[in-house]
Amino acid sequence: MRHERQLEFLQKVADAGPRMTGFHVTDSMRNPASVYTDPGRLHHEMHVLFKGRPTCFALSCEIPNAGDYRSAQVGGIPIVVIRQDDGSLRAMTNVCRHRGSPLVEKTGFGSGLKVLSCPYHSWTFEVDGSLRGRPGSQGAFDDLLGDFSLGHVSVSEHVGLIFVQVAGPREESLQSDAAVVDLEVCLGAAQDDLEAFGLAGYTHIESRTSTWNMNWKLVIDTFTESYHIRSLHRDSIAPHYLSYSVASESLGDHTLSLGLRRSILEEMKKPKTDWSLLPHATIQYLLMPNVVLTHQQHHVEMWRVEPMSTNKSVLTTSVYAPTKPHSERSHQFFVKNLDLLLGVTNTEDFPLMERIQANLESGALPELVYGRNEGPLIRFHQSINRLLAGTPPSKNPNEAIRPKRIP
Numbered sequence: 001m002r003h004e005r006q007l008e009f010l011q012k013v014a015d016a017g018p019r020m021t022g023f024h025v026t027d028s029m030r031n032p033a034s035v036y037t038d039p040g041r042l043h044h045e046m047h048v049l050f051k052g053r054p055t056c057f058a059l060s061c062e063i064p065n066a067g068d069y070r071s072a073q074v075g076g077i078p079i080v081v082i083r084q085d086d087g088s089l090r091a092m093t094n095v096c097r098h099r100g101s102p103l104v105e106k107t108g109f110g111s112g113l114k115v116l117s118c119p120y121h122s123w124t125f126e127v128d129g130s131l132r133g134r135p136g137s138q139g140a141f142d143d144l145l146g147d148f149s150l151g152h153v154s155v156s157e158h159v160g161l162i163f164v165q166v167a168g169p170r171e172e173s174l175q176s177d178a179a180v181v182d183l184e185v186c187l188g189a190a191q192d193d194l195e196a197f198g199l200a201g202y203t204h205i206e207s208r209t210s211t212w213n214m215n216w217k218l219v220i221d222t223f224t225e226s227y228h229i230r231s232l233h234r235d236s237i238a239p240h241y242l243s244y245s246v247a248s249e250s251l252g253d254h255t256l257s258l259g260l261r262r263s264i265l266e267e268m269k270k271p272k273t274d275w276s277l278l279p280h281a282t283i284q285y286l287l288m289p290n291v292v293l294t295h296q297q298h299h300v301e302m303w304r305v306e307p308m309s310t311n312k313s314v315l316t317t318s319v320y321a322p323t324k325p326h327s328e329r330s331h332q333f334f335v336k337n338l339d340l341l342l343g344v345t346n347t348e349d350f351p352l353m354e355r356i357q358a359n360l361e362s363g364a365l366p367e368l369v370y371g372r373n374e375g376p377l378i379r380f381h382q383s384i385n386r387l388l389a390g391t392p393p394s395k396n397p398n399e400a401i402r403p404k405r406i407p
């Protein structure tokens with residue numbers, strides 16, 4: 001985030017009033033509980049949000065060298081992205097063309113890949129996905145002609161981020177002429193901020209994956225408001241943050257939101273020209289639909305959730321350092337940051353979200369309500385509704401919900 005942008009945002013914070021009511025959105029929102037429980041709704045979301053549009057897959061620094069790879073599911077499809085000898089990326093289905101075995105682990109990383117070899121009967125594939133060999137093929141498979149390359153998946157890299165798209169907007173399944181990744185959809189109005197972070201120069205420290213018994217949207221909901229901090233996190237992070245309202249801005253389909261540390265109050269007593277936002281805020285970009293990319297004072301982190309079913313989600317949390325740690329001690333500093341993050345979410349946030357999911361499934365609550373102080377939460381669900389309805393985002397990013405100054 002450029003310095004002028006930081007000043008601009010801090011001025012908005014100053015103008016928002018002591019309880020930041022200036023960031024409240026115009027209207028509250030009601031959402032049926034079924035959006036978290038209905039299999040038909042999930043099917044629609046997978047088709048439109050996860051397959052028919054590009055989604056953020058990883059940071060480029062996770063697979064910096066030729067032969068490095070990263071595997072994960074995207075819209076339910078197992079895929080692997082591999083760095084090629086010429087530095088470009090190829091993405092393909094992690095599914096053997098013989099009888100469907102995975103070629104590498106379902107969710108993971110690796111390096112030094114020269115060939116993909118199937119563990120079942122040892123068919124081999126080049127790192128660009130083309131078929132290399134079928135052992136014992138003569139008299140067995142030589143009457144099967146045609147292309148046995150791995151399924152092609154579109155991939156693109158921009159401002160240090162990797163995006164993939166598994167199908168075209170109207171395709172139910174993978175298409176051979178893969179979709180073009182539209183960078184405007186990937187980043188939109190978030191591009192300028194993200195470019196300024198210089199993510200391409202970061203170093204991947206560690207990723208951890210966990211499975212939770214809840215709808216994928218509850219993972220994202222967790223990060224979209226600060227209203228819960230003073231109660232749910234009263235014994236952990238609450239003393240460090242202002243939690244009346246969340247400072248946020250619509251970035252087309254995506255959303256920027258800021259968790260402000262209490263230290264910001266001291267910062268804003270300085271002359272405006274000396275103001276700095278980055279040391280005093282947790283800066284979150286919700287990249288639709290399923291990634292929260294966060295800049296903290298000392299690191300960047302990514303939360304990427306993948307739906308498995310209406311009430312089961314896989315979450316991968318990754319931490320990145322701005323420069324390569326020069327010692328084991330400095331590496332451990334970032335590992336400790338990851339421990340602290342997950343220490344809060346895995347004991348305070350997500351266990352409660354699992355119980356909320358169970359309550360919603362019980363039928364005890366017909367609808368949830370989101371308050372005007374939960375702006376990014378409302379923006380997230382409005383973006384989903386708009387995309388599912390097939391309507392384009394508003395030209396004016398703040399047209400749908402205008403921040404309103406409350407006297």
Ligand code: FES
Nearest residue numbers: 096098099118121
């Ligand atoms: S399933 Fe891969 S070689 Fe048989």
Ligand SMILES: [Fe+2]
Nearest residue numbers: 222228233349
């Ligand atoms: Fe939380």
